[in-house]
């Protein structure tokens with residue numbers, strides 16, 4: 001899990017609860033400190049540095065999630081580094097359609113839009129509950 005913002009940390013927690021081994025990476029020491037007692041392995045590193053990811057043994061992981069949202073540059077460079085390392089499944093978070101297009105074109109296998117997908121799901125839920133009352 002790369003990027004321990006609100007989305008990344010919730011996802012890392014859920015995967016850990018589901019008994020998956022999670023290596024969490026963030027460049028911000030405060031985030032690393034904050035999550036180190038709640039997740040199995042939390043390390044500080046800049047994920048845009050391919051060498052740093054290699055040293056962490058990313059090549060042996062089957063899946064990587066790039067949960068960085070706000071910095072398009074950091075998310076794209078991270079996906080590129082993961083592609084270079086031969087990561088079999090790269091999931092990447094996009095914050096716009098253009099961001100999604102770039103992530104796919106540099107090699108992300110799955111692009112996710114947490115805010116938009118949650119918005120859609122909640123809208124359907126609200127409408128279905130409304131229909132229950134009609």
Ligand code: ATP
Nearest residue numbers: 003004005006007026027028046047068069070074
């Ligand atoms: P969220 O909505 O999930 O809270 P955000 O959009 O507010 O995220 P982002 O800028 O996407 O915040 O950052 C999410 C996390 O990714 C932060 O904890 C940040 O430190 C981390 N991050 C950003 N760039 C890098 C990087 N190059 N290497 C490692 N971690 C990074």
